[in-house]
Amino acid sequence: MVxxxxxxxxxxxxxxxxxxxxxxxxxADLAQDAFAGILLASRRQSLPNLREPRAYLTTIAKRLVVDFYRRHALERAYLEALALVPAEHAPSEEQRLIILQSLQEIDALLDALPAKVRQAFLLSQLDGLTYAQIAAEMSIGVRSVKRYMAEAFRHCILAAP
Structure with a gap:
């Protein structure tokens, strides 16, 4: 079928x-990625009967294009930040690749969270806000913040290797 x-x-x-x-x-790379993903999915479960295969492929390709541009934007931002680092403190090429791959994994992990959960998590972890401050910022109760944070931590733990 594939x-x-x-x-x-x-x-x-x-x-x-x-x-x-x-x-x-x-x-060419993204087309191969699309079919590789379909092949992997077909091993887990049979493919649906596709009456409109191009619509199916377009949906997959659109997601791949979004991911492609997201990865490139993240890479550009990292390289811009890296340009500000003095040469004697700059990471090696191997370290740069590891850091960039880690940033992409973190980005994918955060992207998989619901928007409010992600917002609460980032306000806590990046901005250092307390749960009460997050509740005020998001106009929600502290109880909701606790629930969002528990969901975010659970997601992070399950994603860990």
């Missing part, structure tokens, strides 16, 4: 991605 989908629509998907990315190499 092989037939690939044979029939890989060229079309690559072209669709190329129009959005303006780059053949990135389009």
């Amino acid at each position: 092989a037939q989908l690939y044979d029939a629509h890989h060229g079309w998907l690559s072209s669709w991605l190329r129009k959005r990315l303006g780059n053949n190499a990135d389009a």
